[in-house]
Amino acid sequence: MILSNNEKAIGVFDSGLGGISVLRQLKHQMPNEHYIYYGDSAFAPYGEKSKEEITKHCFEIMEFFIQHGVKAVVIACNTATSACVNDLRKAYPELPIIGMEPALKVVADGKKDHTIIVMATHFTLKEKKFHDLMARYSNENTIIKLPTPKLVEIVEQNKLQDDVLVDETLHEYLDPYMNKTVHSIVLGCTHFVFYKEKIKQIVGEQILVVDGNEGTARHVEKILKDKGEQRDDMDGEVEIYNSSNEPYYLELSEKLLEQDLK
Template identity: 50%
Template sequence: MNTKEDYIGVFDSGVGGISVLRHLRRVMPNERFLYYGDSANAPYGIRTKAEVQALSFAVVEKLMARGLKALVIACNTATSAAVKELREKYPDLIIVGIEPALKLAADRYPGGGIGVMATPMTLSEEKFARLLHRYDVTCDIYKIPAPRLVEIVEAGKVDTRRTIDMLQRLFTPYRGRLDALVLGCTHYPFASHTISRILGGQVDILDGGDGTARETRRRLDEAGLLREGPGEVVIENSWNSPEILRLSWRLLEGKSLTNHWKEEKDGK
């Protein structure tokens, strides 16, 4: 039986889901969070649906063994590929999957141009197609696949010249067409400042982290499972190295990737 003291499990294909964990921690500061990043198998976005499902189930089994009262799938690809199946396997567990903030963008910019930047799998999944078709009648929606950006964030190389050049090429066809850009992968918010510089401040950059956190809180409150007392965060990663764990904590604390890797190089 779930208790208030159980963890809220949060998982992603790597460090990207920490962007969601930051929102979760903000709206529920008293909760105990157990974050698991599967960086050893990242990126999920270039794998088959069957592979993503198998990886997702393996991670969730590990988390369930630790005692969960809720599970947040902080990975758009895993949500698209496995949320339905996970809910079927764990019907008594609160499971919240992240989705691109397409509704928010369509509400803010009716009739406008909206880019959805995501992994190839997320963009090709039927679940995303259904979401897109709710809004493509009233808005011009552009699907923008960016598979390499996950690996760039995992490597902490967002602000390199090579990454900036890659993003400039990626967005060239959409210049002047976008009112909003929806970040459809939880790794991408860690590159939002670079993306904003390239697109210009007039393009609104949105992600689904805040909505996911608020929905998780609502579900826990409804179930009477919100916790009181000091909060806790545990971070684990399948690539069990000091570097990935240091990067994870720096991202959670809002520190830049550039400084992280400079300090690693300098041995600080």
């Protein structure tokens, strides 16, 4: 059966399970759409891999989506976006490919003398894409790069419910900055959205904690609306795939999809 573009799915992928937080936001924003999620848990975490390795896996995932006839692809991973979003767009010019980057612009635009912490993977923080973004705002603000790889591992190992481990890890990363004036924290990895409420509790209401999920979902919705390809008259669907053969990852994906992120 040949599907119209309206009926086709939106592909969403991540290095593992962090992108489920983006999928949740997309579902909230566009509940009628059909989504295909692909987690590359067999090769996670991307944040510790080379650009060449990440790019190779992203192209393989894109071919998976092409075979499934998607109408758009969301790279629900800051690291993968940094590594190869431009290469993917060149290779698939007919397909809208929406990447993610740390939401630094949201908190820094028009600000002066603000201190902003950007929590992300080592790869995202060292890449030219983030360096260029940071350069736009670092003259008038203090931007602190904070790699937090253990937070990715906790999600992937299904340890989010281990409150002691989560609290100890968050305090390990954040406590060195709590005696300083910090205005905003940017969650520059989709895995970190699962910690958003706990981070708010630790740092207090005076510090703004932001992620890029909502803005990404709005952007995808606008693209589909402009192309006249929204799926408005059907019930929403979600298919989840994973590069790992372990059924654990599919089960955990379903669990995270239903979790209340607030």
